[in-house]
Amino acid sequence: MRHSLLAHPVLCMLLLAGSDVTGEDVGRKPNFVVMMVDDLGIGDIGCYGNDTIRTPNIDRLATEGVKLTQHIAAASLCTPSRTAFVTGRYPIRAGMAGPDTDRVLLFLANSGGLLPGETTFAERLRQQGYNTGIVGKWHLGVNCECRGDHCHHPNQQGFSFFYGLPYTLIDDCRPGEAQIYQQNFRHSFYQVAVLVAVGLLTVAGLRKCGQPQVGWWLLLVVVAFGVAATALLLLASQFVPTWNCIIMRDREVVEQPMAMETVPQRLLTEAQGFIQRNVEQPFLLYFSLAHIHTPLFINPAFAGKSRHGRYGDNMEEVDWMIGEITKTVDSLGLANNTLMYFTSDHGGHLEDSDTTVGQRGGWNGIYKGGKGMGGWEGGIRVPGIFRWPGRLAAGRVLDQPTSLMDLYPTLKHLSRDTQPDRQLDGHNLMPLLEGTAERSEHEFMFHYCGNYLHAVRWHPPGSDSVYKVHYTTPNFYPPGAVGCYDTMYCECSGEGVTQHDPPLLFDLFRDPSEARPLSPDNEPRYAEVLGQSAQAVERHRRSVASAKPQVENQLTWDKLLWRPWLQPCCGIFPFCSCKE
Numbered sequence: 001m002r003h004s005l006l007a008h009p010v011l012c013m014l015l016l017a018g019s020d021v022t023g024e025d026v027g028r029k030p031n032f033v034v035m036m037v038d039d040l041g042i043g044d045i046g047c048y049g050n051d052t053i054r055t056p057n058i059d060r061l062a063t064e065g066v067k068l069t070q071h072i073a074a075a076s077l078c079t080p081s082r083t084a085f086v087t088g089r090y091p092i093r094a095g096m097a098g099p100d101t102d103r104v105l106l107f108l109a110n111s112g113g114l115l116p117g118e119t120t121f122a123e124r125l126r127q128q129g130y131n132t133g134i135v136g137k138w139h140l141g142v143n144c145e146c147r148g149d150h151c152h153h154p155n156q157q158g159f160s161f162f163y164g165l166p167y168t169l170i171d172d173c174r175p176g177e178a179q180i181y182q183q184n185f186r187h188s189f190y191q192v193a194v195l196v197a198v199g200l201l202t203v204a205g206l207r208k209c210g211q212p213q214v215g216w217w218l219l220l221v222v223v224a225f226g227v228a229a230t231a232l233l234l235l236a237s238q239f240v241p242t243w244n245c246i247i248m249r250d251r252e253v254v255e256q257p258m259a260m261e262t263v264p265q266r267l268l269t270e271a272q273g274f275i276q277r278n279v280e281q282p283f284l285l286y287f288s289l290a291h292i293h294t295p296l297f298i299n300p301a302f303a304g305k306s307r308h309g310r311y312g313d314n315m316e317e318v319d320w321m322i323g324e325i326t327k328t329v330d331s332l333g334l335a336n337n338t339l340m341y342f343t344s345d346h347g348g349h350l351e352d353s354d355t356t357v358g359q360r361g362g363w364n365g366i367y368k369g370g371k372g373m374g375g376w377e378g379g380i381r382v383p384g385i386f387r388w389p390g391r392l393a394a395g396r397v398l399d400q401p402t403s404l405m406d407l408y409p410t411l412k413h414l415s416r417d418t419q420p421d422r423q424l425d426g427h428n429l430m431p432l433l434e435g436t437a438e439r440s441e442h443e444f445m446f447h448y449c450g451n452y453l454h455a456v457r458w459h460p461p462g463s464d465s466v467y468k469v470h471y472t473t474p475n476f477y478p479p480g481a482v483g484c485y486d487t488m489y490c491e492c493s494g495e496g497v498t499q500h501d502p503p504l505l506f507d508l509f510r511d512p513s514e515a516r517p518l519s520p521d522n523e524p525r526y527a528e529v530l531g532q533s534a535q536a537v538e539r540h541r542r543s544v545a546s547a548k549p550q551v552e553n554q555l556t557w558d559k560l561l562w563r564p565w566l567q568p569c570c571g572i573f574p575f576c577s578c579k580e
Contacts (some may be wrong), residue, residue, distance in 0.1 A: 022226030022392030025157040029128065030388075030414055031338040033275070033329060034407065036085070038078065038137055038168070038293040041348025042383050043365025044315050050340040050365070052307050053315050057323030058385070061342055063430075066396045066433050070466065070508075072403050072424075073346045075448055076372050076379030077102040078139050078168060079555070081345045086120040086140075086157070086286075090446065091542070092544055094118050097451040098555025105141055108244050109166045109567040113141015113152030113560035115551060117455075119406045119422065122158030125284050128407075128415040132384035135271040136288030139168045141554070143566040145315025150251050159286070163249050164256070166568065169293045174260050175243035227573065239574055243412040243567055247580060254572040256580040258506040263290055264297055266580075268321050272328045279332050279530040282412070287325060291318045294352055294360045302512065309358045336390045339414065343404060344382040347371055350483040366480060368514045372489040373474050375447035377514060378482075392433055399465060400432060400440035401459050408483055416566075423543065449474075449492035451553075453541075456533045457508070460525075468514065469533040470504035471495050503531060 042048050044573050046055045047062040048069075074084030080103065091097045095115065098104075105112060114120075123134040134154050141152030154162040162509035247255040247263070271287045291297065296310045299317055306312025322342065348362020350370035361371070369376025382403060386392060405426030412421070413428045431437035440459065454472040459465070474490035474497050476483055484490040491497060505518040505526065517522040520526045553559075570578035 002109070003163065014259055015261070028403070029130070029416065031278075031282055031334060032125075032284045032411055032414075033340045034284070034286045034475060035289070035322060035325065035340070035342045036082075036136075036343075037289050037291060037344045038290055039349055039362055039371060040315075040318070040344035040383070041362025041364040041370070041378075042344070042367065042381055043363040044348065045383055047385075048365065048383055049543070050363075053312050054306070055315070055319040057319045057326060058342060058383075061322070061326065061385045061387045062395075064389060064394050065385055066392050066398060068384035068386075068398050068400075068402050070399060070401045071382050071384030072345065072401065072445060073344075073382050074403065074405055076101075076154050076370075076374060078137075078345055079105050080448070080450075082122065082140060083114060084425075085345065085404045085407065086114075086122070087118055088121065088405045088424045089422070090405070090425050090448070090544070092448065092451055093423075093425075093547060093551070095551035095554045097448055098560075100450055100452075100494065102557060102560050103492070105139060105167070105555070107560070107562045108142055108246070108560045109142065109561060109564065110560050111144055111566060112554035112556070114157060114552065116151050116156060117551075118157070119297065120158045121411045122154075122284060122286070124158070124159065124408075124412050124417050124419075124421075125415050126158050127419070128282075128417050130282045130284050130415065131270065132159050132276050132284045132286075133274045134159045134164065134286040134288060135162075135274060135292055136267050136286075136407065137293075138162070138164065138166045138288070142568060143168050145566075147566055147568065148251075148491075154250060155250055160412040161250065161274060161382070162268060164247065164288065165263075165290060166246065166248050167244050169290050169295060170244060172241045172242075172364045173258065173293045173294050175241070186273060209494070242576055243569075243574075246568060248568070253568050253576070253578065255579050256568075256570050256576045259579075260297065261299075261528060264299065264317065264321065268324055271325060275325075275328050275332065275334070279334065282415075288320065289318060291315075291321075294349075296357070296360055309356070311360055311362070312412045313361075336388075339391075341407065342383060342385040342386045345404075346382060347379040350378070351488050366513045369474075370453050370483065371404045372449075372474065373483075374449030374452070374468055374492060375468070375470075375475070377508070377512065377547045380534055386429075386433055393435065396433075396435070398432055400438075401445060401457065402429060402432070402440055403427075403442060403445065423547070430496070444533070444540070446537070446540055449490075450555075452492045453537065454492070456537055458529060458531075458533050460529075460534065464509050464523075466508040467529045467533070468506045468508055469530060470506075472499055473504065474498075503533075 001142040042052055044053055045058055047059040073081045074090055075081040080096050083091040083094050087094055124130050138154055143149050144151035150156055199517050242257045245257045246253055254337045274285050292314045296314045302313045302317045306316050329335055347364045347370045350359035350361055353359045364378035367377035367381050368376035371379055373379040403426055406429045407422055409426045410429045427441040443459055445457045446453055455470045458467045477486045506514045569576035
């Protein structure tokens with residue numbers, strides 16, 4: 001061995017240089033550990049201002065790395081936000097920005113999802129020799145036309161390994177919680193009953209008008225439809241936990257329904273195992289935690305330990321899991337060649353509370369609004385922490401506008417991928433993170449609620465101001481509240497929103513809570529801001545409309561219908577059952 005090293009003077013020099021030489025310097029590409037929490041409010045973390053929930057491990061990442069204070073999600077709900085995250089593009093470009101009532105994938109057996117023609121950061125990295133894995137939540141679809149085609153599945157989207165929830169957590173996953181999906185089915189049953197009643201009235205009208213034969217045929221159709229629809233809805237309402245709450249390993253269903261009490265530890269173990277298996281080659285791990293989406297976990301090791309009930313317990317468990325992943329990276333000697341990134345898919349769900357548990361959703365600190373609320377900061381401003389010892393200066397704080405969509409071009413750059421790509425909406429963050437650039441490349445950012453553009457922000461060149469122009473805002477209820485507590489989620493259009501003409505204008509640099517609207521009387525640049533923002537919106541809309549080929553919307557009602565033939569199942573459908 002000594003002879004072979006001495007025969008390579010460059011290697012000798014690198015070895016003599018000591019610990020300052022990273023793996024990247026000798027030719028190895030960096031590893032990436034990407035950690036995303038589900039529904040985490042930015043106000044729930046110590047390094048972002050919380051002093052009552054203990055998050056020492058997340059805070060340590062910020063102390064040892066770079067903290068972003070204006071990190072923005074492209075949407076305030078799971079499916080569209082995660083689409084933008086993995087593709088580096090606004091979700092409307094991928095057909096994953098739905099109408100008001102259907103903004104996320106509703107069932108595992110939907111036909112909608114992330115289209116095979118889309119490109120994820122995992123696909124780009126695999127082309128560069130990376131082993132890629134996702135552990136945890138996906139929520140971007142599974143099948144297209146039949147069970148087993150897996151056209152939306154992570155394995156078909158660049159991830160060589162998948163273990164976790166192909167869907168998401170829902171309250172129905174744990175008996176005793178509020179059965180949200182069963183309530184939806186009961187609402188659907190009501191709609192079927194209305195349709196049958198209308199049909200019967202139509203039959204009666206036809207018979208009265210002298211068309212008894214047509215009336216009898218229509219009566220049979222109406223009755224048959226009513227019986228079939230009722231039977232299907234009743235069956236489906238009983239099997240929701242079994243059909244939606246599952247665990248998959250790659251393309252195989254390994255647990256149905258999943259045992260919630262063991263999910264956190266299994267996800268952590270699988271994530272650690274993936275890192276350990278890939279010590280000798282460059283890897284990407286996307287650790288997509290099931291926390292802190294409801295239903296909240298009940299882990300005896302954390303139950304009752306926080307000052308904020310079950311939600312606080314879950315948040316402190318999240319911090320512990322992040323700490324365990326960090327320990328794994330450090331103990332394997334990978335820290336100096338691994339970029340670690342921590343974030344959330346969007347803001348906390350303010351309206352989610354329960355009489356027995358209390359507040360179940362997150363807290364968004366000083367920022368107005370929350371999950372599902374379009375352009376308000378509380379729904380889209382998320383934590384962003386990058387840690388890379390020896391490459392990124394410790395303890396830096398960046399106040400520039402950045403986006404979840406920036407991860408894609410950042411990973412692309414660091415993996416030395418120079419191949420042509422589609423139009424991206426994110427930007428490479430390394431110049432900002434390393435301090436070679438002072439300003440973000442995001443001059444304008446666009447904020448959607450479903451497929452409705454609600455707001456735009458402008459960071460003018462040469463100015464510290466970050467202006468936010470709201471064209472549409474949700475109507476909160478009850479009056480005086482900061483949320484839509486009557487519906488649990490704010491609407492994007494119609495009677496659920498207010499259109500502003502002139503738009504609402506805020507300067508987030510001076511007023512991050514969006515509490516004091518600006519006017520021509522107190523903002524000299526008022527007309528300029530509205531004019532520049534309107535022009536940017538028009539350019540953005542043209543770029544979306546002119547994209548070729550045009551993608552089919554994946555969140556339409558027909559694609560969100562539950563289809564039995566698309567249902568992942570272990571065992572005999574509909575009695576799917578297996579235990580890992």
